[in-house]
Amino acid sequence: MADMITYREAVAxxxxxxxRRDASVVCLGEDxxxxxxxxxxxxxxxxxxxxxxxxxxxxxxxxxxxxxxGAAMTGMRPVAEIMFSDFLACCWDYIANEIPKVxxxxxxxxxxxxxxxxxxxxxxxxGAQHSQAxxxxxxxxxxLKIAAPATPADVxxxxxxxxxxxxxVVFFEHKGLLASKGTxxxxxxxxxxxxxxxxxxxxxxxxxxxxxxxxxxxRAAARLAQEGVEAEVVDLxxxxxxxxxxxxxxxxxxxxLVTVEENPYQGGWGATVVSVVADEGFALLDAPxxxxxxxxxxxPFADALEEExxxxxxxxxxxxxxxxxx
Amino acid sequence: xDSAELLARYEQMVVIRRTEKAxxxxxxxxxxxxxxxxxxxxxxxxxxxxxxxxxxxxxFATYRGHHHALAxxxxxxxxxxxxxxxxxxxxxxxxxxxxxxKASTGMLGSYAIVGAxxxxxxxxxxxxxxxxxxxxxxxxxxxxxxxxxxxHEALNLAAVWKLPVLFVCENNLYMEYTPIADVTAVDRPAxxxxxxxxxxxxxxDGNDVVAVQEAVAALARRARAGDGPAVxxxxxxxxxxxxxxxxxxxxxxxxxxxxxxHDPLDLARGRLTELGVPAETVTEADERARDVVHRAVExxxxxxxxxxxxxxxxxxxxxxxxxxx
Ligand SMILES: Cc1ncc(C[n+]2csc(CCOP(=O)(O)OP(=O)(O)O)c2C)c(N)n1
Numbered sequence: 001m002a003d004m005i006t007y008r009e010a011v012a013x014x015x016x017x018x019x020r021r022d023a024s025v026v027c028l029g030e031d032x033x034x035x036x037x038x039x040x041x042x043x044x045x046x047x048x049x050x051x052x053x054x055x056x057x058x059x060x061x062x063x064x065x066x067x068x069x070g071a072a073m074t075g076m077r078p079v080a081e082i083m084f085s086d087f088l089a090c091c092w093d094y095i096a097n098e099i100p101k102v103x104x105x106x107x108x109x110x111x112x113x114x115x116x117x118x119x120x121x122x123x124x125x126x127g128a129q130h131s132q133a134x135x136x137x138x139x140x141x142x143x144l145k146i147a148a149p150a151t152p153a154d155v156x157x158x159x160x161x162x163x164x165x166x167x168x169v170v171f172f173e174h175k176g177l178l179a180s181k182g183t184x185x186x187x188x189x190x191x192x193x194x195x196x197x198x199x200x201x202x203x204x205x206x207x208x209x210x211x212x213x214x215x216x217x218x219r220a221a222a223r224l225a226q227e228g229v230e231a232e233v234v235d236l237x238x239x240x241x242x243x244x245x246x247x248x249x250x251x252x253x254x255x256x257l258v259t260v261e262e263n264p265y266q267g268g269w270g271a272t273v274v275s276v277v278a279d280e281g282f283a284l285l286d287a288p289x290x291x292x293x294x295x296x297x298x299x300p301f302a303d304a305l306e307e308e309x310x311x312x313x314x315x316x317x318x319x320x321x322x323x324x325x326x
Numbered sequence: 327x328d329s330a331e332l333l334a335r336y337e338q339m340v341v342i343r344r345t346e347k348a349x350x351x352x353x354x355x356x357x358x359x360x361x362x363x364x365x366x367x368x369x370x371x372x373x374x375x376x377x378x379x380x381x382x383x384x385x386f387a388t389y390r391g392h393h394h395a396l397a398x399x400x401x402x403x404x405x406x407x408x409x410x411x412x413x414x415x416x417x418x419x420x421x422x423x424x425x426x427x428k429a430s431t432g433m434l435g436s437y438a439i440v441g442a443x444x445x446x447x448x449x450x451x452x453x454x455x456x457x458x459x460x461x462x463x464x465x466x467x468x469x470x471x472x473x474x475x476x477x478h479e480a481l482n483l484a485a486v487w488k489l490p491v492l493f494v495c496e497n498n499l500y501m502e503y504t505p506i507a508d509v510t511a512v513d514r515p516a517x518x519x520x521x522x523x524x525x526x527x528x529x530x531d532g533n534d535v536v537a538v539q540e541a542v543a544a545l546a547r548r549a550r551a552g553d554g555p556a557v558x559x560x561x562x563x564x565x566x567x568x569x570x571x572x573x574x575x576x577x578x579x580x581x582x583x584x585x586x587x588h589d590p591l592d593l594a595r596g597r598l599t600e601l602g603v604p605a606e607t608v609t610e611a612d613e614r615a616r617d618v619v620h621r622a623v624e625x626x627x628x629x630x631x632x633x634x635x636x637x638x639x640x641x642x643x644x645x646x647x648x649x650x651x
Contacts, residue, residue, distance in 0.1 A: 026456060052456065058486065063445045063479035070449020073434055074384060075457060078449075093476075097439050098446070106427040106435060107418030108640040142649070143641050166643030194651040242650040276650070 008178040010152035010185070011041035011117070014159030015079055019049055022077060025163055028055040028064055029081025029117075038083055039119050039178055061090035065116060069099050072114035077163055085120040085134040085172060092137075099168045100143025113166045115159075120148070121212055121262055122310050123176030128298035131175075131306075133262040135210070138170045139239050139269055145193055146239040148172040150214035152182035154237060157191030165193065174211040194241030198250060202230030205256040205320050208247055208273055210236045213260040213311060220260075220316035229324050239269050247273060248281045255286040256323045260311055265293035287326040290319040327377075327536050329601040333611060335377055335535050336594040339369040340615035342393045343591060345402045348623050349392065349409055349423070353570055357627070358409045362423045363390040366565040367533070370590035371496050372397035374538025375464060378546055384432045384450040384463040386443040389424035390496075390564075391436030394466055399431030402622035412629035419632045420640065432461075441467060441474030444493065448484045451491035451555070462490040462549045464542075470501035472515040481523040481555070490549035492542065493520075495559040496532060502568045503576050520557035532560025533590040536597060563588070 005013065019025045027045060029037070033056040036043035046054045057064050061082060068080035082088055088095055095116065102110050122131035138146050145167050149155045155173070162169040199214065200221050209217040214235045221231035232250050236243065251257055257277060259270030270291045277289065295309045327335075346366045352358045365372070372393035379385075387394035395405055400416055408415030409423050416426055427435040434450065437443040447465035454461040471477055472495065484491045495516035499505060512518035520527025526548075530541040538560060545556040563585035567574035574582075598608055641647040 055487070058479075058482055060479035060483055062476045063448065063483040066442065066445025066476060066480070067449030067452055067483060070384075070386075070434075070446035070451075070463070071453040071456075072449070073429075073446070074450045074453040076453045093439055093442055094445075098437065098442055102427075102435060103643070104640050105417060105421045105425045106429065107416070107420045108645070109417065109427055109429040110434065111643050113643075142647075240649050244650050 003184065004181040005152045005184040006178065007152045007155055007180050007182070008039060008041055010155035011159070011173055012043050012045055014156040015042065016045060016048060017156065018160055018163040019045070019053060024075060025077045025079060026053050026055065026071070027079045027081070028057050028068060030057055030059055030083055032056060032081050037081065039175070041173060041178070042081065061087055062094065065091040065094040066098070068114045068116070069094060069112055072112045073110050077113050079115045079117060079163060082116060082118040084130045085118040086129050086132050088118060088134055088137065095138065095144070095170065096141050100141050104143060111166050112168045115162045115169045115171050117171045117173060119175045120172040121174045121176055122299050122306055123212060125301060125303060125306065127301045131299040133294070135172050135239055136263045136268055139272070143168070144240060145169040146172070147193060147237065148174070148211040148239065149237060150177065150211050150235050153185040153189065154191055156185035157189045158193065158237065160190045161193045169193070172211060176212040180215070191237070193238050194243055196237055196243035196246040197235045198232060198246065199235045200231065200233040202232040202254065204230045204254055205232070205258060205323060206247070206250040206254045207231050207233045207258050207260055207316065207320070208236060209233060209260040210239070210269070211262070213262055216311060216313055217260050217316060219313045220320065223313065223317050224320055229320060231320060242272065244276050247277070248284065251277065251281050251284045255284055257285065257289045258316065258319050258323065259291045260316055261291070261293045262310055263294050264296040265291060266296055268293050287323045290323055292316050292319045327539065329598065329603050332536065332594065332598055332601065333603060333607065335373050336591070336598060336608070337611040337615055338373045338397060339535065339591055339594060340612055341402060341618055342369045342372070342396045344615055344619040345396060345405060345622070346392060348406060348619055352406070352410060352623070358423070359411060360422055361569045361571065362409065363569050364564070364566045365390050365393040367563050367590070368496055368498065369393055370535040370538050371466070371494065371532045371560045371562060374535040375494060375542045377539040378543035379464065380461065382432055383461050384434050384447065386434050386447045386463065386465045387436040388443070388467055389436055389438040390468065391426050392423070395426035395428060395433055395436065398428065398433040400426060400428045400433060402619050403625045406622050407626040407629050410626050411631060412626055413632040414629040418636060441471040441476040444471070444476050444480035445483070447491050448480045448489060451484065451489040452487060455489060460550060462492065462546055464492045464494055466494050466496060468501070469495060469497040469499070469506040469515045472519060473510060481520070481525065481557070484555040485523040485525050488552065488554040491555045492545050492549060493555065493557045494542070495557065496562055497559050498562050498564045500568070503572070514559055516557050517559040525555050525557060527557040527559065529559045529561065532562035533588050533593055535590060535594050
């Protein structure tokens, strides 16, 4: 369909919209200029905005994110690309120690309005050092906002909110979704950070998912519907701010909870969701909660092995069945 | 530099030296918590460099940054109140000795992860260039920072983008306790590396405020003219140990003595005499500096502690700390 847009195109479109409306928005990263990015998520930006707005960098993750920080502190709104989210570890000092703390430790004097974009997650067979879902790394750091859109329209709307945010945002673009298509976003489309979306309604169980796990949860819900189990699917969209109101409201309707996350179970965001539910929504539950999560192993290469490790529709269906029967 | 300007620089250095002495005494009295990294001995670098900069230029410093904050417009009272955990501190007592920041004067912070601020200074210079503001950025750092990856990434990026940023190394011969020479493959840890990035690497007597100011002024002119970054390595010595718990017994007595004789305040005083400034004029400057710091100590002592509720502010731009909706 001609009026559909891919997730990949939505990334560039979302950035371009902000660059058009605000001259202080600039991009930097490896191969993002004329080459358009290794995932082609910045295609067209260099042609439209030129090398004074879209800067190719050396392979220097610390310098990329550190320079973005310095620019953000002095009046710009940089959008830095870290090619694969695994490489965030190379500039982790900036993500964990510098960017999120400066506002606090200066007593509010300095604001760091930047976006660090990165290609996250598995599903493409890139092996252990190019396939991790790393959003939980950021979740452990006070002072970072974390966005992880699942649809092209959300990519555009959340990119707008992230770039306009006066707070630092780590923006996870899921590699497994880049080729997926969706309806384009209307002009001026902004999706406020910290607003989850109920993407499928259902009265029997709540599935809470993020990024590539949203379509997995939706496919599982479609299959479950054939068995007479109606699942409500909540797309969290953001981990910080975390929209627990929407999750608790959904649980009020369904009384059963399954979280679906790509990252390993240990320390995963699902644990935070579940702990808030245990703390504040225990009385809403009619069954134990289930967390479908990745295995605690490095991501293997072969499809058959990767499938074994990352949640699949089958695994989600099985988890929901076990609860429906409870 | 004329005698009036030199006298002003001298007085600034005395204020810094006395503030450091006050920080030391207050620590011993239990009024300063945590640790401090005193910069006594390094004053000429901060003051000389500041003398060569525009008021709106950006400065990034390390945990050993009291002198930079003071040279770039923070008052002794704000700094000491911050060290003493008072509400009136520079950062509302959320920063402490290692994180003195005064954004309104371009003092964009002191960073305690060695070398981390060098790419930030590159970014500030990049931003200045994009905004066409004519500002430059300066990163002050220790010799130890030159072996950190971020140093090399920062120099290379600044060089290829030809940014107006100066990297000023305060080479005091030691990292914490280890001599830099023992762990570095070149003699001049900062200056010798600059040519590898195609940029100038100069060396200056970091205890001579006039020499530092002239060197920084020349490199700043170059940077502002669009000729790109430079490295300046300033030779200096710290009078105290690395931090409050370090008696610095690892330093040879002869070395310490030689450097204490090369004190930046003495050097400046000698130059003032050469320029014909009367001894009583210098004494008046000393007294003014003593009074300023004395009043600062008293004011900081009588300032209230921060409201505990402040702990949950300033994470986000909305002023709060909420992680969920
Ligand atoms: C990345 C990192 N590693 C180690 C430390 C611990 N540390 C603090 S200061 C210091 C020595 C730094 O020496 P130098 O850069 O020469 O600065 P100076 O203290 O002499 O001013 C070390 C190793 C640190 N803060 N950050």
